[in-house]
Amino acid sequence: MENKKKLVVAVTGLNNTDNPGPGIPVIRAIRESSGLDVKVVGLVYETLEPGIYLRDLVDKVYMLPYPSEGSEAVLDRLSYIHHREHIDLLIPNFDAELYTFIKSEKVLHEMGIRTFLPTLEQLEERHKGNLDAFGEKYDLLVPESMPLLYENDIRKIDEKFEYPVMVKGKFYDAYIAYxxxxxxxxxxxxxAKWGLPVIVQEFIRGTEVNVVALGDGQGNTVGAVPMRKQYITDKGKAWGGITLDNPDMLELTHRIIRATRWRGGMELELMRTDDDQYYILEINPRIPAWVYLAVGAGQNLPEALVKLAMGMEVEPFTSYETGKIFVRYSWDMIIDMKDFEKISTKGEI
Amino acid sequence: MKIRKNIAVSDTGFVFDPSTGESFTVNETGQEILNLLKKEKSYDEIATAITMRYDIDRSGFEKYYQDFIEMLNHYHLIDYEG
Structure with missing residues (x-):
């Protein structure tokens, strides 16, 4: 029997709520790996993140300070956790924490914790506020956008756009405004929630489609699976989706990863217009919460990410099953007060 | 005119477009017409097949056929290039 590689992997984003983080699907995927024997350390910000209590998936959980408290506080806490758990790899899953972890990559490596993240330049240039320049640099279709730094900027919108427009937070949230x-x-x-700037984006009519992909940092796409949301919550989150056989979307993904030499997980949010053009609405610099659909369709991208991070050999995926569907559901767990008490008072469980 | 190559039509009348993820259901007659279109049959061949099998004359069939084609067109299921 093959010897499984033992690893300790720390994962954030255990908030499997109606606005789900990717942590639990990532953990589920790496637990299914035939070549890895993973101890999972969950890193959480809130005491009611459901993943804390999914004890068959998460071995140990620690609270982390919010990135807004500064990277020193985060690194101090990580150092304490690392001392106890000997973390091999950290997979952050929130946009808002990526800056801190990318900036701290060297310190983490010195501690012995690996990551597999985009570079700071890659993170910055695909930022919603920089999407215009990104489109121009790489010759990609993007909606026009403008940052709003002050309330007064709102008056300038109709000089550039026709209503409706999309109003977006720098990390999350997007609303249509007429x-x-x-x-x-x-x-x-x-x-109030995400800070400034708020971004106004041209409204593109069409069907929203998405791709989950993994870049090796050398310009190669290790895997990519396109999907269309079939059921969308009022927060715009996919509650059901289906894999697509769409060479145009895959070609676009390969092009972006090749041009940017993207390292790590990525989610492309695209709008397909009626004349089959693809506009890039957002490039999320991490694995999306619906990644388990890709696993179910034949591409275990989180496992591949772990292997790449650990310097193991990874063969690029060349196929996946079309027409695979995921349907999310909610489930009431019954939690013992003692567990809630532990995570609330000791910050670990 | 023909149905796009990658469109799947199951025995139960479930139609799946793998490039968009859209799915539809058609009744038995719709399924027959779709399968004939997939085989690249001409309008005349399709009209003959359907009018022989069902209690409908050619002019009646033509109206329904045009409506059906319009719907296929609306959902981008027809391949005009191939």
Whole structure:
């Protein structure tokens, strides 16, 4: 029997809520690996992240300070956790924490913790606020956008755009607005939650489609699976989706990864117009929460990411099953007060 | 005119477009017409096959056929290039 490689992998994003983080599907995927024997350390920010209590998937859980408390606080805490758990690899799954972890990559490596993340340049240039320049640099179709730094900027929107427009937070949240009043309301809500700038984007009519992909950092696409959301929550999250056989989407993905030499997981959010053009709405610099669909369709991308990070050989995926569907569901877990008490008072469980 | 090559039509009348992920259901007659279109049969051949099998004359069939084709067109299931 093949000897499985023993690893300790720390994962964030255990918030399997109606706005789900990718942590649990990532863990589920690497647990299914035939070549890896993984101990999973969950890193959480809130005491009610459901993944904390999924004890058959997560071996140990630690609270982390929010990235807004500064990288020193995060690294101090990680150092304590590492001392106890000997983490081999860290897979962060939130956009908002990526900056901290990418900036700390060297320190983490010195501690003995590997990551497999995009570079700071890659992270910055695909940022929603920089999407125009990104499109121009790589000759890609992107909706026009403008950053809103002040409330007064809202008046300038109709100089550049026709309503409706999309109003987006720099990390999360996107709303459609049909007039200035609606933009203002979204601006206030989004800026309070995610800070500035708030981004206004041209509204592109069409069907939203997505791709989950993994780049090796050398310009090669290790795997990519396109999907269309079939059931969307009021937060715009996929609650059901289906894999597509779409060479245009795959070609676009390969092009982006080749041009940017992308390293790590990626989600492309695309809008397909009626005349079959693909606009890039967003490039999310991490694995998306629906990644388990790709696993079910034949591409275990989280496992491949772990192997790449650990310097193991990974053969690029060349196929996947079309027409595979995921349907998400909610499930009420019954938790013992003692577990909640432990994570709340000791910050670990 | 023919149905796009990658469109799958099952025995139960379930039609799946793998490039968009859209799926549809058609009744027995629709399924027969789809399969004839997939085999690249001409309008005349399709009209003959259907009018022989069902209680409908040619002019009646033509109206339904045009409606059906319009719907296939609307859902981008027809291949005009191939």
């Amino acid at each position: 007039n200035e009043e609606q933009v203002l309301s979204h601006f206030n809500k989004i800026s």
